[in-house]
Amino acid sequence: MRIATKYGLFGWTLLREFRWPLSVSAVLVFGGGLQLSLSLHHPYFKACYTVFMLMLAQPTIDFPPQWYNEILFVVVPILGLGAIADSIVRLGYLMFSSKRRLQEWWIMEASTYRDHVVLCGLGKVGLRICRELLDLREPFVVVEKDPEGEFVQELQEENVPVVLGDARQLRVLEKANLSSARAIILATDDDLANLDAALTAREVRPDIRVVMRLFDETLARKMTAAFSLSAISTSQVSAPAFVAAATGRTVLHSFQLDGQTLHVADLQVARLTGRKLAEVQHEFDVSVVLHKNPRIQDLNPHHDRPLDRGDTIVVMSTQERIRRLEEANRG
16 A cells, blocks of 8 residues: 555656646647637647647648637747657656666655655664664655765665755755654754754644754753753763663663663573562562573563573663662572
């Protein structure tokens, strides 16, 4: 269904691209056909066919005696051949753009997207976000300022539209089809650029979901409160993970949830042998999201499952609660 919709939008985009030559041709054929039909008393559709052939410089009737029809016979071939030549040039350029993957092609490709995500910034963080979106099969368009960016060609080879330009400029966001997007992610390494682009996006789409990457924790907190934006402070997210890793914990991921930093860490069972998952979760106030051993690997395991020595569990909670669990496991 999504493929059919995409091809339908692509066809509509092509019609918009060729709207002027098609409009000129339609006016000439149907308007000129009406004039010939009334003045020469020809059937209307036969008169339209006459004008159509006249556009191709292949008249099917003799040169008319009336002065207004003489003008029609002179003007129609000029305008008609001009419209046809313009269409051929446009089509050839689009085909060339698709082969060479030029910006015009990616802009037209982005214009076919609906309910997608606009990602601004294609650095290392931006690339990780792209990989996540690709894994989730979420449609997205990338906006990148540097045409020589190391990941631009890589994504274009995977048929991801990459629009080149400054995300702070409205016309660049319009090329990424912001008006039809459901969310925008600002992931550049410039706090002010991310904020500027976020406010520009909100001017166009007050209802769009905005997610910003910010290094300044204070700025992130103020933006979240003042503008209802999801502002993620890089330092706030990464600092606890560095501390946890330095103190010997295996931290798989850290993230912010409702203003609280949560960690996802794994733990090899030692002193917790024989205890059920429900007991561990209740006593230490953690969530066990994975239980594995050489025999099984179970996501969201049943709470009644007992733990054996050497099992690995992946837990999610605050750093303090995970620390208490680790101390109990070490005994």
